[in-house]
Amino acid sequence: MPHADTxxxxxxxxxxxxxxxxxxxxxxxxxxxxxxxGEHAITDVLMTHAYRQREVES
Structure with missing residues (x-):
């Protein structure tokens, strides 16, 4: 299951x-x-924008 910061x-x-x-x-x-x-279910979706900030691995 994907995770998003925003x-x-x-x-x-x-x-x-x-x-x-x-x-x-x-x-x-x-x-x-x-x-x-809590849990949210949204059915009228036109588009989504998901952002995940990851630490840079060295």
Whole structure:
């Protein structure tokens, strides 16, 4: 299950919902997100932006 430091969900009406430090699963019917606030299921997904900051390995 992917992990994102920041995840932005763009809805069909162009509004955005932002989450921090989450795990998520993309489905045909939308996205399911697990965060410190609990579990979220969003079905009106137009696009997602997930970012993960990783430490540089030497």
């Amino acid at each position: 995840l932005t969900v763009v809805h069909h009406d162009d509004t955005r919902t932002r989450f921090k430090d989450v795990r998520y699963q993309l489905h045909r019917d939308g996205i399911r997100i697990w965060s410190a606030d």
